[in-house]
Amino acid sequence: MTKVRFNLAISLDGYLAGPNQSLENPLGIGGLQLHDWAFPLAAFRQMHGLEGGEVNPSTQIIEESTANVGAVIMGRNMFGGYPGPWRDDPPWTGWWGDNPPYHVPVFVLTHHPRPPLAMQGGTTFTFITDGIEPALAAARAAAGNRDIVVAGGAQVVQQYLAAGLIDEVNVSVVPLLLGAGDRLFEHTAGLRLEQVRAIAAPGVTHIRYRVIK
Amino acid sequence: MTKVRFNLAISLDGYLAGPNQSLENPLGIGGLQLHDWAFPLAAFRQMHGLEGGEVNPSTQIIEESTANVGAVIMGRNMFGGYPGPWRDDPPWTGWWGDNPPYHVPVFVLTHHPRPPLAMQGGTTFTFITDGIEPALAAARAAAGNRDIVVAGGAQVVQQYLAAGLIDEVNVSVVPLLLGAGDRLFEHTAGLRLEQVRAIAAPGVTHIRYRVIK
Numbered sequence: 001m002t003k004v005r006f007n008l009a010i011s012l013d014g015y016l017a018g019p020n021q022s023l024e025n026p027l028g029i030g031g032l033q034l035h036d037w038a039f040p041l042a043a044f045r046q047m048h049g050l051e052g053g054e055v056n057p058s059t060q061i062i063e064e065s066t067a068n069v070g071a072v073i074m075g076r077n078m079f080g081g082y083p084g085p086w087r088d089d090p091p092w093t094g095w096w097g098d099n100p101p102y103h104v105p106v107f108v109l110t111h112h113p114r115p116p117l118a119m120q121g122g123t124t125f126t127f128i129t130d131g132i133e134p135a136l137a138a139a140r141a142a143a144g145n146r147d148i149v150v151a152g153g154a155q156v157v158q159q160y161l162a163a164g165l166i167d168e169v170n171v172s173v174v175p176l177l178l179g180a181g182d183r184l185f186e187h188t189a190g191l192r193l194e195q196v197r198a199i200a201a202p203g204v205t206h207i208r209y210r211v212i213k
Numbered sequence: 214m215t216k217v218r219f220n221l222a223i224s225l226d227g228y229l230a231g232p233n234q235s236l237e238n239p240l241g242i243g244g245l246q247l248h249d250w251a252f253p254l255a256a257f258r259q260m261h262g263l264e265g266g267e268v269n270p271s272t273q274i275i276e277e278s279t280a281n282v283g284a285v286i287m288g289r290n291m292f293g294g295y296p297g298p299w300r301d302d303p304p305w306t307g308w309w310g311d312n313p314p315y316h317v318p319v320f321v322l323t324h325h326p327r328p329p330l331a332m333q334g335g336t337t338f339t340f341i342t343d344g345i346e347p348a349l350a351a352a353r354a355a356a357g358n359r360d361i362v363v364a365g366g367a368q369v370v371q372q373y374l375a376a377g378l379i380d381e382v383n384v385s386v387v388p389l390l391l392g393a394g395d396r397l398f399e400h401t402a403g404l405r406l407e408q409v410r411a412i413a414a415p416g417v418t419h420i421r422y423r424v425i426k
Contacts, residue, residue, distance in 0.1 A: 012384070012406065012422070013398035014227045171225070173386065175422050179402020185226035189392020193225065198413035205411035207418050209225070209388050 002143060004136065005168035006150045006157055007065035009034040009204070010184050011176040016154045019180040026080060026095055028181045034174050037204035038062060047101050057201035061172065070143025072102050073135050075156035076110040079125065086114045093117060094125065105142040107135045109156055132159050154182035161188045161211075169193065169209040215356060217349065218381035219363045219370055220278035222247040222417070223397050224389040229367045232393040239293060239308055241394045247387050250417035251275060260314050270414035274385065283356025285315050286348050288369035289323040292338065299327045306330060307338065318355040320348045322369055345372050367395035374401045374424075382406060382422040 010016055011034060018028030027034065038044045042053030043062040076083075081092030094100055099120040106125050109132065117125040128135040139148045150160050160166050171184070192212040199206040223229055224247060231241030240247065251257040255266030256275040289296075294305030307313055312333040319338050322345065330338040341348040352361045363373050373379050384397070405425040412419040 013396075013401065173420065175406035175408045177398055177401045177404050177406065179400075183226075185390055187392075188226065188390050191390045193388035193390070195388045195413075195416055195418065198411060198418035200408075200411035200413075203408055205408065205418060205420050207386065 002070070002140065002145055003147045003167045004150065004160070004165055005147055005170060006152070006160075006166065007061075007170040007172075008152060008157070008184060009037075009172040009174055011174055011178045013177045013179065014183045014185060015178040015181040016152060016157075016184040017182045018178045021077070021181075023081075028178075030176065030178050031181065033176055037172065037174065037201065049099075057199055058172075058204060058206065061170075061199065061201070061206045065149075065170065068146050069102075069104055069149050070146025071104055071139035072106040072149050072151050073132075073139050073156065073160075074106060074108055074151040075153050076108060076112075078151060078153045078156070079108045079110075085112045091117075093119065096123075099123075105139070106151075107139050107142075109135055132156070132163060132165070136160070136165060154184050154186070157184060158187050161185075161191055164191075164211075164213065166211055168196075169211060171207050171209075173205045173207065175203065215283070215353065215358055215360060216380040217361045217363065217373070217378055218383060219365070219373075219379065220274075220383040220385075221365060221370070221397060222250075222385040222387055224387055224391045226390045226392065227396045227398060228391040228394040229365060229370075229397040230395045231391045234290070234394075236294075241391075243389065243391050244394065246389055250385065250387065250414065270412055271385075271417060271419065274383075274412065274414070274419045278362075278383065281359050282315075282317055282362050283359025284317055284352035285319040285362050285364050286345075286352050286369065286373075287319060287321055287364040288366050289321060289325075291364060291366045291369070292321045292323075298325045304330075306332065309336075312336075318352070319364075320352050320355075322348055345369070345376060345378070349373075349378060367397050367399070370397060371400050374398075374404055377404075377424075377426065379424050381409075382424065384420050384422075386418045386420065388416065 018031035021028040040054045043059045045053040080095050100123040103122040108127050110127050113129050114127040193209040196208040196210050231244035234241040253267045256272045258266040293308050313336040316335040321340050323340050326342050327340040406422040409421040409423050
């Protein structure tokens with residue numbers, strides 16, 4: 001059965017990204033360290049075309065996060081570049097180069113219309129201007145019976161959580177205290193969760209919850 | 214070697230207590246549920262003079278949290294009752310009845326002086342009016358080579374964390390989204406932590422960190 005899920009790394013104080021996000025620091029100051037546990041892994045390096053690397057209990061987490069994904073939804077800030085209307089000189093095509101690591105249809109929530117953008121490797125960015133439910137409908141149509149991943153940022157995840165549209169929450173809790181930035185769980189009070197499992201790994205604890213509906 | 218540590222349950226969104234703390238709801242609205250994982254345990258029930266109960270991976274957490282404790286430090290709000298000067302009719306002697314579950318010297322941070330209060334079972338409340346460092350010095354003197362537990366609330370823990378006086382952080386992450394209340398990790402940015410271990414248990418994940426000094 002298709003699940004709508006997210007798989008996100010957060011600091012112990014709950015931040016998905018540090019403060020002062022910019023072109024130079026897309027995850028904000030200190031935010032890149034949220035992924036320190038992943039960088040040495042063979043499973044992570046392979047996603048980015050690199051050889052070598054380690055295997056540890058986080059390997060399973062990387063593999064599960066990317067397995068059986070039929071479509072991805074993200075916010076405009078995560079797609080990145082700049083706020084406001086799209087520009088043409090040159091067009092912003094995401095942070096990820098010509099061959100983004102998604103390889104499935106990606107639906108970008110934005111207030112600014114733009115034609116779809118086909119990248120190498122099967123990633124197509126489709127820009128959705130009428131909100132989270134139409135984006136999810138489009139993602140469901142594209143995903144078939146595979147899962148839909150809400151990739152971020154915090155605001156988009158919160159909107160889907162608050163609307164009761166997320167089935168599974170995966171957080172990787174990292175031993176960092178960022179102190180500022182975007183908190184993942186805001187405006188989500190009262191949502192009922194059941195802990196499914198927790199996996200200890202070097203420098204991170206991965207916890208899965210099911211959303212009780 | 215003596216460690217200064219805390220062992221606290223927090224919601225997935227980072228709250229140590231819910232909103233609207235009161236005599237009726239000392240942990241705030243929804244806050245009591247932060248301890249739902251502990252209530253059925255034999256190890257917890259025994260601390261409160263009750264028989265029966267379960268054994269599961271959280272048993273070890275309860276046992277470790279209470280083992281080798283030589284002194285406890287807490288804030289005035291956690292000791293409870295009411296804000297402001299102490300009253301005599303009748304005197305507030307804490308939330309815990311005549312035989313509090315500490316059984317060691319407890320140092321209560323307050324702005325309002327008061328003579329020490331000896332309870333049954335070895336718990337003595339000593340009221341410290343000159344701040345966190347004198348309280349810690351008194352706790353060290355009382356604890357010998359046993360550990361010092363900073364019991365809460367959030368403000369007191371944050372003050373000790375920010376001052377670099379905590380050696381070990383133990384959090385029990387509970388699948389609750391409280392949305393408001395007292396967050397544990399505020400004003401603690403930049404503190405460096407190393408994850409020591411994580412233990413999955415029914416309805417909770419227990420993570421231990423060492424503070425890197």
